[in-house]
Amino acid sequence: MTITAAADGSALGNPGPAGWAWYVDDDCWRAGGWPHGTNNMGELMAVLDLFRSTAHLSGEDLHILCDSQYVINSVTKWMPGWKRKGWRKSDGKPVMNVELLKEIDQALVGRKYTFEWVRGHAGHDLNEAADDRARAAATAFQEGVAVRQGPGFGAAAEAAVEAGAPGAQASPAAAQAASRPAQPESARQPLFGEPSLFDEPDLFSVLDEDPTPAPGTDASPEVIVEALERELLLPETRSDLGRTGVLLHPDFTEIGTSGRIWTRDAMMMSLEDNPGGPTEVEILGADRLGEQTILLTYRSRARTGTALRSSLWVHDGAQWRLRFHQGTPEA
Structure with missing residues (x-):
């Protein structure tokens, strides 16, 4: 049995x-x-x-x-x-x-x-x-x-x-x-x-505190979220499990440009092995959906091409974390 x-x-x-x-x-x-x-x-x-x-x-x-x-x-x-x-x-x-x-x-x-x-x-x-x-x-x-x-x-x-x-x-x-x-x-x-x-923080755990200071003491949530998104696109951030553990929400999910659905653990393992190269960002909008939720939309340009992207950031009471992301290849 x-x-x-x-x-x-x-x-x-x-x-x-x-x-x-x-x-x-x-x-x-x-x-x-x-x-x-x-x-x-x-x-x-x-x-x-x-x-x-x-x-x-x-x-x-x-x-x-x-x-x-x-x-x-x-x-x-x-x-x-x-x-x-x-x-x-x-x-x-x-x-x-x-x-x-x-x-x-x-x-x-x-x-x-x-x-x-x-x-x-x-x-x-x-x-x-x-x-x-x-x-x-x-x-x-x-x-x-x-x-x-x-x-x-x-x-x-x-x-x-x-x-x-x-x-x-x-x-x-x-x-x-x-x-x-x-x-x-x-x-x-x-x-x-x-x-x-x-x-010590373990392989996929979230750190006690966010070590990245806010872009400014009077920075708006939209500005903070944009700065965090840009940081997350940096290869040195993506290869750092401790830092991606801070930025990604425990329930993070992504629908990638290939159509694959990624969990937080799978994404972090993939990024550690292949953090990718530099990415240029053109912000299209930062919309407040609620006091604790911001939808960021932008165009990314990388060696592999351009894509239109949407990121849903939520504030968990201590810091902003990426809850959901979706990328669509641009024709």
Whole structure:
């Protein structure tokens, strides 16, 4: 029998109070978190805890639904190369979230598993349930209240698996160990203790503050958004994951000039590999659609040709971020 579960993470402020959760059904789910973490930490922790919570059912296939391409690619594509390089990326820099990744690498041994990417916030029942519980855990840490940890992979879930196909049953001690909350060592450091790996922005996380000053103390939102759009078109910005993580909204989507739909994670990975060349911009309009929303339209000229572009910028309470972009080749 195949165990199908969704795994998700949440961070309020990213980084900020963080939560994680995996979900099979209302009788089989778990959640947890930390006072300070990132979305990617939560996503990875949800996957790690799912493997640990089902360790006593290692003979069963595990099908994991995940809306993070970073997590899927880390586990299924990048980890072997990182390990060969001593857990360093191709540019020689240390891999972010390495403690969680090492623990996941150990948890994979002897397991049969597949990952499936699902679009987040698109009405997928299991993904939405995991997302709700991860966000609730992050909110609990923000408010200083107890986290609803869930029933875990309890007797009812084990009975369902056993009814579907025979599988090894864990001893009471093994089952208790498998369902024990798991946290990486760095996540257990005091909140105001020594800086650790988890104090740094990870591969796709949003930084605490926007390091780019506003174009002027009295600059209008339209002027600020135009400056940010121009910055985002610079090759040195596009190849900087930390900076693109600031400029792109967590729910960013693009419809490219080829007609392809890009998610935030896919876009950032693509830009890191190929940031492109210089681009000239001719602003056509900057229209205020609301107090927190500006639609920027412009013509871009690059080596590959000209295109008409629309960018929807939203203010999240702290800074302006690009929520949606569409490009159309100009005839």
